[in-house]
Amino acid sequence: MYKPYADALADLFYPRRCAACDRRVSDVLCRGCFESLPLIEGPRCGRCGMPTAFEVYVCDACASEDFGFESARAPLMYEGTGKEIVHALKYRGYRAVVERVMAPLMAGMLDGESRFDAVAPVPLHRSRLRKRGFNQAEVMAKAVAKEINAPLSARMEAVRKTRDQVKLTAPERKANVSGAFRTRESVRGRILLVDDVFTTGATMSECAKTLTQSGAAEVHALSLCRTV
Secondary structure, eight states: OOHHHHHHHHHHHSOOBOTTTOOBOSSSSOHHHHHTOOBOOSOBBTTTOOBOSSOBSSOTTTTTOOOSSSEEEOSEESSHHHHHHHHHHHHHOOTHHIIIIIHHHHHGGGTTOOOOSEEEEOOOOHHHHHHHSSOHHHHHHHHHHHHHTOOBOOOEEEOSOOOOSTTOOHHHHHHHHTTOEEESSOOOSEEEEEEEEESSSHHHHHHHHHHHHTTOSEEEEEEEEEOO
8 A cells, every 4th residue: 555655755756767868757768769669660581680671581681691590680770769778778777678678579579489498698708797787688688588488598608808899890890709709518409699789790690609519409699679
């Protein structure tokens, strides 16, 4: 019976803010930002997840790519509200947006898929982990694992520091992450690899190759956003 009063007091002294526009809200996103989520709708490439004119297994964008994963999926484009909520988690530690928005959207991309034996986050090097205080991919992976009722696997680690990928070309990104990861133990079965943003796929591909070399039968990549 006291919960409504406690909630009212909490809202008074610690008002919740929209993760995207910072307006005062009752949930993690205001209605306008929720309705403006840049959903990737319609046909897409079955391999890399890029929007296409019609359903194809391999599109022109990934036909010449040697990805380590079987498929890649993302529900949002990395722009507008999609970009803002990634930044809210990554740079402001707004974790409530993960379970309320990110994980349900990401899990929704897996309808019709077989069960996964484990969910693995893309790891952060210990120097970046110290600086940021947490690995956003791990936070997301835990929430997705809960959504799909699969165990979380934290057996992969970053063994060397890499440059920030943002300003690198596609070939530079591949070279930057080559040999940057390893697993502490062998892995088995179908693995769902989770990260926040898919750009060229270089990081996820390298992680997927590492998991496959360690025993994974298949690796499928899942991110919240992707560049289009």
